[in-house]
Amino acid sequence: MRELLIYQVRSEFRKKSLFFSLVLYLVSLVFINYLALGLQHRFLEPGLWSALFWMALLSALVNAVAKSFLHERPGTVTYLYSLASPEQIILSKMVYGFLLCTLIALTGYFFFALWLHNPIQDEFLFVVTLVLTSFGFSAALSLLSAIAAKTNNGSMVMAVLSFPIIIGILLMAIKITKNCIDGLDRAASSDELLLLVAINLMASAFSYLLFPYIWRS
Template sequence: MQELKALIEKEIRLEWRQRYALNGMILYIVSTVFVCYISFALKIKGIEPITWNTLLWIILLFTAVNSITKSFTQERAGRQLYYYTLASPQGIILSKIIYNIVLLLTLSLIGLFIYIVFLGNPVQNLVMYLTAIVLGAIGFSSTLTMVAGIASKAENTSTLMAVLSFPIILPMLSMLIRLSKNAMDGLEWNTSYDEILILLAIDAIVIAISYLLFPFLWRS
């Protein structure tokens, strides 16, 4: 736990030194939401709830990809070799997953707030919708962190991330849209248990696979 705590603090310090990346992600969210506002709210005087929901998850997905891609590429090979002599691979991957979950959850909540300010709030069950946001942040972060570790071993990191993450992200995104749609319709919690359990299972499987397989990747 001390090793994990130290590695998470290292990630926070590294992000704070490169604040332009975080500021760039917030600017990306604000500008994307503003474009949606100009396209829908001003021109067609409103937006359908299903379109509202789909656009939000598209924004959050691209935010996740852009913010987590740099998990391994922002550190040089020499520094990673230095980490190799100090920390265990399990601590490395878990610290990056936990930090990326916190980072993406923060960006998602900021994005949701800005989205509601510009495009209104058609959500009837906000607690269920926030549950979908949390599950989405955990799923996107764990999946993309492991994929970023694999892609960092190749030259074309962005293309490889898109190819490797698509088969995992697609079913997860489908469940998230269904769960958030139930929240927008104000349905009872018992109608969404299947989606919640599937998302929890996907998140647990991805984190477990990352914990077990990352040491082999780290040694290479």
């Protein structure tokens, strides 16, 4: 399990271009938003800010997790198959996806704050939300990426399958973001936070249970 995780981080370092292409993708998205709005350090309506932020993050994160199985070469798959049990593989993919997503989400937040100002008042809660959302995305999408990898047109199927599933996570995240922007008391977001945690746990539990059925072939 730990070896698998280390193996993935290592192979990631070897193919740095993939990680940096993701970061560059996100940064260009943010920059296009900034140019399209044509504002120079002017005030952006909070609702619009959070919509743009989550849209940019959504596409970057889906791409990030999608590659966990989509870009695996057939040889690697057989190698992993012979090496570890499916439970270990999905767990390591989920943990690794979680780390990657958190990193990308924080980078995205940094660049948004740089170019499109930072309306967040309750920054601690917002970062907690980012981490929780990253966890949810990685839990839900790792399984879907394994499904999509088996189809003929993987990346298209991945997009179609993933969007309806993660809307729940995204809706909760957007609600908490709105509370963070308005600087509301933390108790106001407790319902959404609890539900976000519940969705995350359910998604990881189902991924863990269902993955062996996909892996076996």
